[in-house]
Amino acid sequence: MQGQAIQADFKQDSLHDAQMDYYGTRLATCSSDRSVKIFDVRNGGQILIADLRGHEGPVWQVAWAHPMYGNILASCSYDRKVIIWKEENGTWEKTHEHTGHDSSVNSVCWAPHDYGLILACGSSDGAISLLTYTGEGQWEVKKINNAHTIGCNAVSWAPAVVPGSLIDQPSGQKPNYIKKFASGGCDNLIKLWKEEEDGQWKEEQKLEAHSDWVRDVAWAPSIGLPTSTIASCSQDGRVFIWTCDDTSGNTWSPKLLHKFNDVVWHVSWSITANILAVSGGDNKVTLWKESVDGQWVCISDVNKGQGSVSASVTEGQQNEQ
Amino acid sequence: MEEMHQVAIAAKDPAIGRQFSSQVSILSAMELIWNLCEILFIEVAPAGALLLHLLDWVRLHVCEVDSLLADVLGSENPSKHDSFWKLVTILVLQGRLDEARQMLSKEADASPSSAGMCRILGDLMRTMPVLSPGNTQTLTELELKWQHWHEECERHLQDSTFAASPHLESLCKIMLGDEAALLEQKELLNNWYHFLVTRLLYSHPTVKPIDLHLYAQSSLDLFLGGESSPEPLDNILLAAFEFDIHQVIKECSIALSNWWFVAHLTDLLDHCKLLQSHNLYFGSNMREFLLLEYASGLFAHHSLWQLGVDYFDYCPELGRVSLELHIERIPLSTEQKALKVLRICEQRQMTEQVRSICKILAMNAVRNNRLGSALSWSIRAKDAAFATLVSDRFLKDYCERGSFSDLDLIDNLGPAMMLSDRLTFLGKYREFHRFYGEKRLTDAASLLLSLMTSQIAPRSFWVILLIDALPLLEEKEVVFSAEQTYELMRCLEDFASRRPVWREPGVQRIQEDVENTKLEMLRLALARNLGRAIIKEGSLEGS
Numbered sequence: 001m002q003g004q005a006i007q008a009d010f011k012q013d014s015l016h017d018a019q020m021d022y023y024g025t026r027l028a029t030c031s032s033d034r035s036v037k038i039f040d041v042r043n044g045g046q047i048l049i050a051d052l053r054g055h056e057g058p059v060w061q062v063a064w065a066h067p068m069y070g071n072i073l074a075s076c077s078y079d080r081k082v083i084i085w086k087e088e089n090g091t092w093e094k095t096h097e098h099t100g101h102d103s104s105v106n107s108v109c110w111a112p113h114d115y116g117l118i119l120a121c122g123s124s125d126g127a128i129s130l131l132t133y134t135g136e137g138q139w140e141v142k143k144i145n146n147a148h149t150i151g152c153n154a155v156s157w158a159p160a161v162v163p164g165s166l167i168d169q170p171s172g173q174k175p176n177y178i179k180k181f182a183s184g185g186c187d188n189l190i191k192l193w194k195e196e197e198d199g200q201w202k203e204e205q206k207l208e209a210h211s212d213w214v215r216d217v218a219w220a221p222s223i224g225l226p227t228s229t230i231a232s233c234s235q236d237g238r239v240f241i242w243t244c245d246d247t248s249g250n251t252w253s254p255k256l257l258h259k260f261n262d263v264v265w266h267v268s269w270s271i272t273a274n275i276l277a278v279s280g281g282d283n284k285v286t287l288w289k290e291s292v293d294g295q296w297v298c299i300s301d302v303n304k305g306q307g308s309v310s311a312s313v314t315e316g317q318q319n320e321q
Numbered sequence: 322m323e324e325m326h327q328v329a330i331a332a333k334d335p336a337i338g339r340q341f342s343s344q345v346s347i348l349s350a351m352e353l354i355w356n357l358c359e360i361l362f363i364e365v366a367p368a369g370a371l372l373l374h375l376l377d378w379v380r381l382h383v384c385e386v387d388s389l390l391a392d393v394l395g396s397e398n399p400s401k402h403d404s405f406w407k408l409v410t411i412l413v414l415q416g417r418l419d420e421a422r423q424m425l426s427k428e429a430d431a432s433p434s435s436a437g438m439c440r441i442l443g444d445l446m447r448t449m450p451v452l453s454p455g456n457t458q459t460l461t462e463l464e465l466k467w468q469h470w471h472e473e474c475e476r477h478l479q480d481s482t483f484a485a486s487p488h489l490e491s492l493c494k495i496m497l498g499d500e501a502a503l504l505e506q507k508e509l510l511n512n513w514y515h516f517l518v519t520r521l522l523y524s525h526p527t528v529k530p531i532d533l534h535l536y537a538q539s540s541l542d543l544f545l546g547g548e549s550s551p552e553p554l555d556n557i558l559l560a561a562f563e564f565d566i567h568q569v570i571k572e573c574s575i576a577l578s579n580w581w582f583v584a585h586l587t588d589l590l591d592h593c594k595l596l597q598s599h600n601l602y603f604g605s606n607m608r609e610f611l612l613l614e615y616a617s618g619l620f621a622h623h624s625l626w627q628l629g630v631d632y633f634d635y636c637p638e639l640g641r642v643s644l645e646l647h648i649e650r651i652p653l654s655t656e657q658k659a660l661k662v663l664r665i666c667e668q669r670q671m672t673e674q675v676r677s678i679c680k681i682l683a684m685n686a687v688r689n690n691r692l693g694s695a696l697s698w699s700i701r702a703k704d705a706a707f708a709t710l711v712s713d714r715f716l717k718d719y720c721e722r723g724s725f726s727d728l729d730l731i732d733n734l735g736p737a738m739m740l741s742d743r744l745t746f747l748g749k750y751r752e753f754h755r756f757y758g759e760k761r762l763t764d765a766a767s768l769l770l771s772l773m774t775s776q777i778a779p780r781s782f783w784v785i786l787l788i789d790a791l792p793l794l795e796e797k798e799v800v801f802s803a804e805q806t807y808e809l810m811r812c813l814e815d816f817a818s819r820r821p822v823w824r825e826p827g828v829q830r831i832q833e834d835v836e837n838t839k840l841e842m843l844r845l846a847l848a849r850n851l852g853r854a855i856i857k858e859g860s861l862e863g864s
Contacts, residue, residue: 023652024621068680070688088688113677224642271646272617 017266021064021071028073030059036075036085038092050092054083060106066113069133074119076105082121082131084139096139101125106153107216112160115179122152122183128193130201144193144201148185153215156230157181159222180204182230184214190232190242209254212236216266220273231257231276233264239278241296257288257296275299350554351582353382357561358569358586361530363593368529369452369460372521376416379518383511386411390420399424400431406488411509413495414519418446421492438489441482445474445496452526464527471497498524504543513544514558530564537562566595570607580615584632587611609636613643620647630665641669649674653682663701676702683707687714693727696744700734705741712743716750716782725751746777753789766793766800773812783816784836787843794846803854810847813840 018029020041026049027039036052036059057078065072071087072095082105086095102125111118117133128147132140158180179195192205212235220229230242230252239257244250262281269276276296279285287300325345330338360366360374380386389411393402402408405424412421422443429439450466452458458466474497483489494502503510503520510516517540521528528536537559541551551559553576560568573583590596591608612632619629626647633644648666653659659682666674679702686695692714699707719725731751738748749772756765772778773786790809793800801809817840 023650025652066677066681068677068684070684221646222642223639223646271650272613272643274613 016059017061019062019064022067028062028064030062030075030077032058034059034077036062036073038073052085052092052094054085054094054097055079055081057104060104061108063108063110063119065110065117065119068113069117072117074108074110076108076121078104080105080123082108082119082129084119084131095137096131098129098131098139098141100129100141100143101127103151106151107155109155109157109181111157111179111181114160115177118179120155120157120181120183122147122155122185124151124186126151126185128152128155128183142199142201147183147191147193147203148187148189150186152183152185153213154184154217155181156183156217156219158219158228161222182217182219184217184232184234186213188212188214188234190214190217190230205250205252207232207242207252207254209240210234210236210238215264218267218269218276220269221271223273229273231267231269233267233278233280235263237262237264237280239264239267241276255294255296258298347577349382351577354554354557354561354569354573355582355586356381357558358590361533361561361564362566362590362595366530368527369463371530371533372518372526372528373452375518376522379515380415380417383415383515386415386417393424398431400428407509409488410492410495410506413446413492414503414506414509414515416519416522418449422446435486435489438483438486441477442489442492445470445477445493448473449496460527467526495519496523498522500543504546507544510544513541513555516540516544534559534563566590570611574611580611580618584611584615609638609640612636613639616640617643617647620651623652626651627661627665634669644669645671645674649677653678676704678702680704680707683711687711692718693730696727696730700737700740703740708741709743712741712747713779715747716743716779720781720785742777743779746772746779746782749777757793762793762796762798762800766790766805769793770801770805770808774808780819783812784839787813787816788839791843791846794843794850799850799853799857801850801854803851803858806847806851806854810844810851813843813847 015029015031018027020027025040025042027041027046028036029039030036034053034055034057036055037048038050038052040047040049052073052075055075055077059075059077062073062075065074071092073085073092074082075085076082080099080101080103082098082101083094084096084098085092087093098121101121101123104124105121106124107122109120111120119131121129121131123129126146126148128144130142130144132142134140160177180192182190182192184190188208188210190207190210191203192207193201194204196202207230210232214232214234216233218231220231222228226245228244231239232242233239237260239260240254241257242252242254244252257276257278260278260280260282264278264280266279267276274289276288277285278288286298288296289299291297325341325348328341356378360371360378364374366374386408389404389408393399393405393408396402399405405428409421409424412418412424425439425443425446429436429443448470450463450470452460452463474493477483478490478493478497483493491502491505495506498520500520503516507516510519514537517537520540521536525532525536541555541559545551553572557569557572557576560572570583570587573586574580577583587596587608588611591606596607613636616629616632616636619632620626629647630644633640633647636643648662648671651658651662653662659678663675663678666672666678679698683695683698683702683704684707686692686698687710692711696708696711696715699711715725715727715731725731728751731748732755734744734748738745749768753765753768753772756762756768769786769790773783778786787809790801
């Protein structure tokens with residue numbers, strides 16, 4: 001597999017997250033220097049398009065929204081804020097700021113576009129807030145308090161599954177999706193949340209296998225099979241792959257991908273969910289694939305850079321193998 | 322491949338030249354493997370024919386012979402040419418005995434002393450038994466004949482017939498399949514598989530396919546002589562000689578940098594029903610797995626993604642889903658590209674993807690103020706909410722500028738108008754303008770009235786509709802009937818009573834005044850019209 005190194009001057013600060021946009025043409029990065037930078041990475045080049053300032057502390061994660069809503073980027077930071085940036089007439093501006101948390105916001109994740117424009121934010125105050133865009137620059141907030149004791153480190157949405165119906169919904173009418181997402185926290189647990197009919201969020205499942213803080217969770221994209229898959233990684237150096245075979249979504253079984261020597265910061269799936277990228281404190285990014293007999297095999301590793309690699313790599317498009 | 326070879330030689334920059342050369346060598350290696358797979362797996366050549374195919378295979382991939390042949394023959398004195406013996410040896414190594422004989426006859430003509438020996442050797446060459454296609458002799462018969470011939474050659478060697486000419490003697494040894502003699506010609510043979518085939522030709526011409534791998538392994542070992550270790554290509558060929566298809570695929574996957582070769586080879590073998598498919602969790606079987614990998618790789622390219630689409634179509638289990646996931650991620654840099662992508666989705670009834678892509682394009686258009694484009698995309702996406710948004714923008718523009726952009730589009734909406742109320746209003750309002758322009762005043766009037774009474778007009782637009790009624794009211798002939806005039810009056814009062822009260826002074830006051838004046842004019846016009854209408858209707862019966 002081939003990779004492309006992006007050189008950017010972050011001085012002494014660490015780069016916390018790097019995310020490709022939907023089409024793989026742009027890369028958003030965020031770091032301890034409180035900035036969010038956007039690069040154009042087409043054709044192997046890298047041109048800095050924007051340097052967004054607005055946070056007052058290290059920025060932990062960035063997330064691109066689906067392009068049908070325009071060019072929208074969310075970022076979350078130690079300063080307890082979540083900022084949503086939008087590109088208007090070629091320039092990036094802050095379009096909304098969410099300050100509803102009492103401590104560092106660690107993770108942001110956009111819901112599947114079928115649900116609308118919804119952002120989930122996980123924070124060190126243990127709460128998860130869901131921001132829904134209702135139009136005219138207004139965002140509605142729903143908060144799940146005490147989702148995880150001590151703090152929530154990661155949130156990841158399940159792919160949108162049309163519930164059973166094979167008939168085409170008449171236009172304008174939204175089908176009744178069952179919204180679900182997973183969260184990982186400092187209580188070593190992964191929790192699965194489901195939205196009830198009354199709009200309230202309820203904890204549906206608790207997945208227990210890690211012995212230390214869960215650092216990242218990633219719900220794999222759906223490839224049409226009835227199974228659901230979630231990857232989780234933790235401070236204890238382990239990465240687990242959770243699969244649920246039945247359609248009712250009740251029994252999840254973990255399989256250990258690998259035990260690394262150091263904390264694992266991020267896990268991320270490719271578009272068709274056949275490759276998992278794992279990055280950790282041992283300065284490596286490794287790529288994993290499931291083999292014929294169900295075992296996960298490391299297919300490549302990238303050993304670059306000094307210092308702990310805590311950037312997550314999402315494959316907007318698979319590079320030529 | 323020829324072209325690339327030419328380019329490689331002609332390249333001025335040595336780095337590029339090297340790059341091209343390496344590409345050429347990779348392609349020729351792939352061709353080598355492919356042809357061998359064809360011979361062994363697909364044609365499944367039996368003993369006897371097997372060797373002939375292998376000979377062809379070797380001849381195909383060693384091309385210097387022909388140029389050398391032309392060179393030597395073209396010279397004045399072929400037999401005195403530097404490379405003469407080299408050429409003859411190569412011809413013998415490749416089993417091209419007829420041509421070798423011709424060369425020898427030239428030598429015989431040139432130097433009478435060796436003429437006798439040349440003739441004998443030539444005869445030996447002529448009489449070597451070969452299995453020719455269409456020949457009715459069985460394998461056993463061939464073996465027997467070959468055995469006799471072999472013994473005859475042996476005898477000549479024992480009798481030192483060729484002792485006088487070391488060249489001829491070594492040729493005879495080669496024809497006897499003497500390994501030492503063959504290994505002496507390492508340089509001419511160039512690689513172990515050539516060595517293998519030549520060795521088989523002159524020692525075991527009726528080799529059976531199942532015994533092939535034994536000879537292959539020993540040939541490799543002898544040829545390399547412990548000096549170097551086998552390269553990936555060698556391993557692949559060995560696996561092929563062992564008829565281990567899975568190993569071939571595995572070694573190729575490891576050695577080559579992309580899935581192109583392996584995907585196609587596996588596909589071919591699968592179609593020949595040669596692959597016992599494992600049931601993989603991902604990709605259902607190996608062929609599909611590799612095709613999916615290859616197609617996914619294609620999608621990263623700005624134009625080859627279209628090929629990827631076709632490949633996904635041929636993956637029955639997971640192709641469609643993979644295509645759905647990938648096709649949305651293609652960057653839509655131009656409208657043509659977007660249209661291409663949409664056409665592909667529509668052909669395959671991927672309605673979700675069509676909707677999603679159209680929404681993205683519509684959003685883009687609105688941001689760039691191309692309202693007509695945005696409207697057509699939202700219609701294609703059957704997105705009512707967005708259509709309403711765009712229609713509102715149109716109406717707002719009209720309020721501000723007094724004219725519509727993209728008239729063509731709005732005029733030709735047709736049944737798509739029904740997508741959203743706002744859109745219907747937009748279409749009908751435009752129709753009203755057209756009627757007025759064509760002087761179809763009564764039609765215009767009734768349409769205007771229906772627009773107001775049907776509640777599909779947005780509040781903000783009512784004042785404009787009412788004002789639009791003015792010119793119709795001022796016409797010489799009575800356009801609105803009494804009934805219609807009453808309706809209009811009711812609408813006017815409705816509107817006036819529900820107008821928001823301006824709380825701030827200043828600009829709004831002036832606006833309010835202007836509006837009040839307009840409404841007064843309207844009331845006057847309506848009253849006048851009512852009068853005229855009543856008179857008209859009263860005087861002429863039933864009009």
